[in-house]
Amino acid sequence: MAKAKKTIGLVAVIGLIILVAVVVKLVVFPERAELPVEAGMGSDPELPKPNKTLMPTVNVAPATGWPEGQQPSAAEGLRVTQFSSGLEHPRWLYKLPNGDILVAESNAPAKAGGSTSAKDWVADKIKSTAGAGVPSADRITLLRDVDNDGVADERSKFVEDLHSPFGMTLVDGTLYVANADALWSFPYTPGALVIDDAGEKVTDLPAGINHHWTKNVVASPDGSKLYIAVGSNSNVGERGMDVEQGRAAIWELDIASGDKRLYATGLRNPVGMDWNPETGELWAVVNERDEIGSDLVPDYATSVQDGGFYGWPYSYFGQHVDQRVKPQKPELVERAIVPDYALGAHTASLGMSFADESQLPNQWRQGLFIGQHGSWNRRPKSGYKVVYVPFENGQPTGKPVDVLTGFLSDDEDAYGRPVGVIFDATGSLLVADDVGNAIWRVTAEGGQ
Known part of the structure; x- marks a missing residue:
């Protein structure tokens, strides 16, 4: 009896030691990046060994909105002003031919019955803290600058009763809207x-589950086809590949016939899309996978090849195999395309617009603007800014340059989170801010 008590006591002590060790590891010395986020940027990013931890890294910036009188900071030679405010979770932007701006006020569809697992419950709490837990307004709002002073002075509910709308494009008098389903x-x-x-x-x-709910749409330059971006239903296929049918992909739809086909696959969460003005290629910005450390895996911008496979979920950045995925498919990994340009791990790069319509100073007229929504699972945080990727001869070169910063407070609360980026009729950059509930306008310093 005494021996049994000693054994039980020893087991309890060992259990307590293990518990203390886990707490110390996760709370006192949590996982953090070993590389600066810039190391995971550019045409040849550093890709260290995966660091799969006992618990995923969580480092959320609580959403507070902008204090009175504060706004983002613009790069030298640029000026930022508020184009519109008081919106409801503005995510995506589109310019109509007459200069009117459409804003998708939207969020994820409500889950029937709430969270279905402990992991989903935690994810929902993280989203709520980060400002993504608000109900979807389910509408597209029109903004008009009547007197051309750089401020929207007319607003109307353009299309209502949608279902988590996101992408918008106009072709021959028809407005196409990509709802979540x-x-x-x-x-x-x-x-x-x-x-x-x-x-x-x-x-x-x-549709369904909606691990990634946004659906974007752009038209081909000749207006004959639509390209629709659809994100994955999981991080790395952990729900099974049956629920990934037609996901992690860009679809091509022929407008005349209504026929559609998979144009490119293996893109975990493609969001922003635009046409390279020099090469004519379709480009997309893609959110990569989580839970293998703060240094992996960089989001990226890439040209999108017809029939191309970009790795997800089996590999990343070409042939870097993700060992978590079972069963493996080496025949797919072998032909996985390496993306053109890395944008940093967990930056949540969403918005994308080429600079062909830019009237900003010359150094901002040949490249790509990216809206980085910001990380929730990197220590230290990454993203929370708008960056510019310089291009030469139709290809990215060098490191990204900051355009708008200051979205995080000194205490790392989120004043705002940039999403969609487009150019208005004057060539000024517009930025949707879904935490600040505003649209910011970037011009040349001294410009209107």
Whole structure:
């Protein structure tokens, strides 16, 4: 009996030691990056060994919004002002031919029955803290600068009763809107403040679970096809690949026939898309995988090849195999394309716009603008800024340059989080801020 008590006591002591060790490791000395975030940027990023920890790294910037009188900081030679405020979680932007700006006020669809697992519950709490837990307004709002002073002075609810809308594009008088579950079309009259038409469903899009819910859409330069970006339903396929059918991909849809096909696959979460003005290639910005350390894996911007496979979930940046994925598919890994340009680990790079419409100073006119929403799982934090990637001869060169910063407070609260980026009719850069509930406008210093 005494021996049994001693054994039980010894087990309890060992258990307590293990518990203390775990607490010390996770709380006192948590996982953190060994490389600066810049090491994971550029055409040849550093990719250290994976660091799969007992618990995923969580380092959320609580969303507070902008204090009165504060705003982001613009790079030297640039000026930032507020184009519009008081919006509801503005995510994506689109410019109509007459200069009106459309804003997708949107968020993830509500989950029926709430979180379905402990991991989902934690994820929902993280999103709420980071400012992504608000209900979706489910509408597109139109903003008009009537007197051309750089401030929107007219606002209307352009299209309502949508389902977590995101991407928008106009082709031959038809406005296409990518909801979380389907692509819709609406007739557009130039100069209209409201679309009253109920719209027509063009095609269903992969839906359900919605680990990544955003669906973006852009038109081909000749207006004959649409390209639709759809994110994965998991981090690295842990829910099984059956729920990934048609996901982690960019679809091509022929407008005349309605036929669609997978254009490129293995793209974990493609969001922003635009056409390279020099090469004519489709480019996309993609969010890479989590939970193998603060230094991995960099998000990226890349040209998108017809029929190309970009690795997810089996590998990243070409043939870097993700050992967590079972079963492996070496035949796919072998042909995985290396992305063109890394944007840093966990930066949550979402918005993307080439500078062909830019009227900013000359050094900002040949490259790519990226809206980095900011990390929730890197220590120290990354992103929370708008950056510019210089291009030469149609290809990225050098490191990204900061355009807008100051979205984090000294205490690392989030005043704002940049998402969509486009150019307005004057060639000024507009930036959607879904925590600050504002649209920021960047011009040349001294410009209007």
